[in-house]
Amino acid sequence: MTHQRIGRDVTVLGDAIEVPGIGFLPVNTFVLHATEPVVVDTGLSLPDRDFLADLGSVIDPADVRWIWLTHPDRDHTGGLFALLEAAPRARVVTTYLGAGIMSTERPLPMDRVFLLNPGQTLDVGDRSLTGFRPPLFDNPATVGFYDDRSRACFSSDCFGAPLPDADLAAGGDAGAVDPAELRAGQLLWAAVDSPWVHEVDRRKYLASVQPLREMDPQAILSTHLPPATGITARLLDTVSAAPQADPFTGPDQRALEQMLAGFEPGRQAA
Template sequence: MTNSRNKALLLALSAAAAATALTAATLPAQAAPAPRAEAPALGWHPCAKPGGPATQECADLPVPLDYDDPAGPQVSPLPLDRVYLLNPGQSLSVGDRTLRAFRPPLFDNPATVGFFDDRTGTCYSSDCFGAPLPTADLATCPDVAEVDAEDLKAAQLLWASVDSPWAQNVDPARFLATADPLRSAGPGTVLSTHLPPATGLTPRLLDTLTAVPGLTPYTGPDQAALEQMLATFAPGPH
């Protein structure tokens, strides 16, 4: 497990260093800023919603798809009536299915909300089960079952120590109780950002959570380590 953790960490650090070196080697001279487009006048109109202020007004402001081409194609922001705020424990009918909101056990933002899709039995867990995988082929594979089970667990614990450092200081019993909604729902497929789809692996994912409380805190590279890595990359051709 330690070796897998080190490999995953080295991969992440090497990728970051490569991107930094490549950017430094290929960054072109800064171009003069594009002329600033004049903002159009806003056309305000009544848009009161049931239960909302009767005097509410709205205005749409199209913005450029490409800010380097302000006179090019435009797009309007998402209308407010297409936005629906949902808190854990609430649900929303979206036609042929109902989405039930829950708080994932691990998160990097207190506003994070996951969803259960009652039609497909799929759980959208935000980044709860993310894992830095050692190759691009594994990171983009159709099912995370292709990853060795121990390597996957080590990578997920590394992700948890980086993305949810608060979990290192929680009461284990109270933390594990936060997985009850997932355990009760028993989704057939778990979708998580930073992880390929996980089908039929929910019990294993939940077992990994038991090792999260008390994890050794993640310590990132310092300046000396960064400079040492950058020195191994030769600058690209200009």
């Protein structure tokens, strides 16, 4: 993981995973250095990752008071239970549905769960965090939040984009990406991650983007995009165009066999 400080209040722990045929997808976690420190998501669930060790280079895990899971997909929950053991005072911020989904794999200790719905706030000592439903999401338990002190918007999967360069995906700056390339990547990700967006009423969808325009965050901190500061209007224009983007159709079995043939010398595609 790479470490990147955003202002005084946020550290980004950047990671990335290769998606064949698409690029490198950023997978970020965040530390919000509030009076009651908040960890936002807990990384990939892969055996070669050690989330707790990476986090320990930024903050003593025992000091963590809140673990905000933007949703319970496995690329957001990899280090959750290790962190719960290392942070005995920490509580998991999620929804009723999110807690239920996670408990199908390993039950959460319910005395350490804090249920929060979009529109509700969490007091973390020196600021209030306001939960909201991002306009694009792939899991019904998704809740991002806005920090009124740092003016950072933690948007979960929304605004994500696969990128062609692994180093940029894991530790770069979204503002450094060519604008046309970034827009294309974000529209592709919207089609991959939120395919329902092509079926919605466009007027209602745009209404779901409007609260973020009114929020006017200085920084967009997406799990699947390098940190983006000072380009909020451009990113909002891109996600507003998602319903008109080309739908995504993934590779079929024949395409998979062709890819495997390319990976394994001497293997022929059917």
